[in-house]
Amino acid sequence: MVLADLGARLHGALNQLSRASVVDDRVIDALLKELCAALLEADVNVKLVSQLRTKVKAKVKKSLDEAEKAGGREANKKNVVQKAVFDELVALVDPGTEPYKPVKGKTNVLMAVGIQGAGKTTTCTKLAVHYARRGMKTGLVCADTFRAGAFDQLKQNATKAKIPFYGSYTETDPVAIASLGVEKFRKERFDVIIVDTSGRHKQESELFEEMVAISLAVSPDMTIMVLDASIGQAAEGQSRAFKDSADFGAIIVTKLDGHAKGGGAISAVAATKTPIIFLGTGEHLHDLEKFNPQPFVSKLLG
Numbered sequence: 059m060v061l062a063d064l065g066a067r068l069h070g071a072l073n074q075l076s077r078a079s080v081v082d083d084r085v086i087d088a089l090l091k092e093l094c095a096a097l098l099e100a101d102v103n104v105k106l107v108s109q110l111r112t113k114v115k116a117k118v119k120k121s122l123d124e125a126e127k128a129g130g131r132e133a134n135k136k137n138v139v140q141k142a143v144f145d146e147l148v149a150l151v152d153p154g155t156e157p158y159k160p161v162k163g164k165t166n167v168l169m170a171v172g173i174q175g176a177g178k179t180t181t182c183t184k185l186a187v188h189y190a191r192r193g194m195k196t197g198l199v200c201a202d203t204f205r206a207g208a209f210d211q212l213k214q215n216a217t218k219a220k221i222p223f224y225g226s227y228t229e230t231d232p233v234a235i236a237s238l239g240v241e242k243f244r245k246e247r248f249d250v251i252i253v254d255t256s257g258r259h260k261q262e263s264e265l266f267e268e269m270v271a272i273s274l275a276v277s278p279d280m281t282i283m284v285l286d287a288s289i290g291q292a293a294e295g296q297s298r299a300f301k302d303s304a305d306f307g308a309i310i311v312t313k314l315d316g317h318a319k320g321g322g323a324i325s326a327v328a329a330t331k332t333p334i335i336f337l338g339t340g341e342h343l344h345d346l347e348k349f350n351p352q353p354f355v356s357k358l359l360g
């Protein structure tokens with residue numbers, strides 16, 4: 059079930075509620091059952107789903123008790139239930155922390171981390187294009203010395219996007235490249251410097267050590283975890299492992315245009331209490347969507 063299917067199912071469940079002539083416990087339970095089944099099928103963590111059910115129920119009960127005292131009608135009940143569901147879905151994707159926002163006129167260093175193949179290099183270029191289009195002088199640094207061809211890939215992407223880049227074919231120390239690249243762009247008064255780092259096939263201590271060393275060398279204003287939505291439930295464990303060693307302040311979820319169910323990435327937000335800032339929705343340079351919890355849930359519900 060892809061994210062669009064989840065939306066359609068949630069929408070359908072809420073429609074059932076709109077059509078019900080009476081909103082009683084049976085109707086609310088049926089709605090919650092369908093909602094939870096849809097979320098579970100989309101790979102959202104079981105504990106989160108169960109918490110959502112409890113919270114919606116408690117909120118609805120509280121509001122209905124209050125409405126009853128004030129002589130409430132059925133239409134109000136529907137609104138109450140709909141609002142509780144909406145708010146709790148928003149809470150699922152909103153950890154309540156504000157991500158760092160690059161500002162023009164100062165040097166903002168961003169560092170991307172993640173597993174190999176997650177979409178780091180692609181996403182770094184997309185991000186660079188995003189900031190450059192907003193009038194910020196943006197540069198890319200390739201500190202991925204692990205994957206053969208990583209620098210060529212970044213160079214190709216950057217050239218296509220007309221973004222200045224820094225890297226080396228001979229230097230094998232990613233920390234040295236990251237430091238030199240950031241220093242160069244800093245001296246040239248770049249507003250945004252994006253450092254692309256190595257991945258590995260899975261989360262490994264070597265990778266984490268490297269990330270910590272690069273981070274210490276370039277002191278990023280924001281470290282971004284690039285998370286592939288198509289890995290499903292594994293997204294939660296992976297993001298936890300990264301958070302424990304290479305603390306990141308934002309998440310970008312990639313490959314949401316494919317067959318990804320998206321629920322794993324949603325669970326990663328709760329597990330790491332870290333906000334999603336963008337969604338990757340394709341292989342092209344402009345396939346990057348800004349993420350905000352409320353509009354995302356509104357769009358999901360259709």
Ligand code: GDP
Pocket residue numbers: 172173174175176177178179180181257312313314315316337338339340341345
């Ligand atoms: P890295 O190893 O983490 O640097 O990953 P890459 O940037 O090389 O991306 C791995 C593959 O995923 C490439 O084929 C990208 O074109 C593809 N990719 C990255 N982001 C997206 C996305 O949002 N949607 C789709 N469909 N493909 C993506």
